[in-house]
Amino acid sequence: MISAYKLLCCPLCKSAVTEELKCLICGEKYTLIGGVYVLINPKLSGKEYKWNESILSQEREKLHQQYRSFINEETRKAQKVWQGDMKEYIDTFHGYVIDIATGLGEMFENLLKSKATFLPIAMDVDPNVLVWTKKKMEEKYSKEFIAVASDAKHLAFKNNVLDYATSMAGFNNIPDTALALKELYRTLKYGGKLIAMHSFVEEDSNSAKLARQYNLERAFIEKYLISDLTEAGFKDVKTNIVASAIWAENPMDLLPVAGDTQYFAIIEAEK
Numbered sequence: 001m002i003s004a005y006k007l008l009c010c011p012l013c014k015s016a017v018t019e020e021l022k023c024l025i026c027g028e029k030y031t032l033i034g035g036v037y038v039l040i041n042p043k044l045s046g047k048e049y050k051w052n053e054s055i056l057s058q059e060r061e062k063l064h065q066q067y068r069s070f071i072n073e074e075t076r077k078a079q080k081v082w083q084g085d086m087k088e089y090i091d092t093f094h095g096y097v098i099d100i101a102t103g104l105g106e107m108f109e110n111l112l113k114s115k116a117t118f119l120p121i122a123m124d125v126d127p128n129v130l131v132w133t134k135k136k137m138e139e140k141y142s143k144e145f146i147a148v149a150s151d152a153k154h155l156a157f158k159n160n161v162l163d164y165a166t167s168m169a170g171f172n173n174i175p176d177t178a179l180a181l182k183e184l185y186r187t188l189k190y191g192g193k194l195i196a197m198h199s200f201v202e203e204d205s206n207s208a209k210l211a212r213q214y215n216l217e218r219a220f221i222e223k224y225l226i227s228d229l230t231e232a233g234f235k236d237v238k239t240n241i242v243a244s245a246i247w248a249e250n251p252m253d254l255l256p257v258a259g260d261t262q263y264f265a266i267i268e269a270e271k
């Protein structure tokens, strides 16, 4: 197993940690569970998100099929274009590549499939989902990777250590976009890039109203996301909308709201 402690820091005081995952300054202790580095501090991330255990007891392929069964034809076509565009970027990656909010690993799987030479890092606030995804990915792929349970708003990575950050709808699921983007900016190297699959909705849509209730509105509205990326320090910010489709009712997803148009974008931003 590749040791990750040199990249990691205490999410509370941002100081280095020992190989045993103890903070050198404040003394907080972190753990390794099922090969996943768990650096979440309850003082910062009190309301930790937890995946439903019944979901994690299921087979990945079955779950995927179940989710896909709610996706209408036009969304499938749009997502195919979106995935194809992302693949071209992935094949140019090098160094350390973090996948923000890995979840069940659809995006992470694309990183593991790539022949390009880089070290993928799976990251999610829920250690249980990461243990599950890590196991599934190891059964399927031989490419080495690291898995770190961390809160995107209080990242357990040192300053200037990551070459690329990617995500598929990760920022659409993390409340308080501005804070998460500031943290990401801190951990990327100068010249490091965020290249993420992301989706937008119209500002006056029902989806935007619902997103506001969950403090997710800034991620779902294009102009707010651009503003938060710029505010965090990113330059050359681009939001390339590559496809759009009307979203069908999906009981496995909170957002968007059925009937609203979803715009599929690739976000590019550089530190």
Ligand SMILES: C[S@@+](CC[C@H](N)C(=O)[O-])C[C@H]1O[C@@H](n2cnc3c(N)ncnc32)[C@H](O)[C@@H]1O
Pocket (backbone or CB within 6 Å): 049, 100, 101, 102, 103, 104, 105, 106, 107, 108, 123, 124, 125, 126, 129, 150, 151, 152, 153, 167, 168, 169, 170, 173, 174, 175
């Ligand atoms: C639906 S998944 C995103 C899809 C996933 N990227 C993929 O490719 O399959 C959303 C994930 O966001 C994670 N998440 C929510 N808040 C987070 C936070 N503050 N930091 C890191 N991950 C977070 C959740 O635990 C969940 O696994």
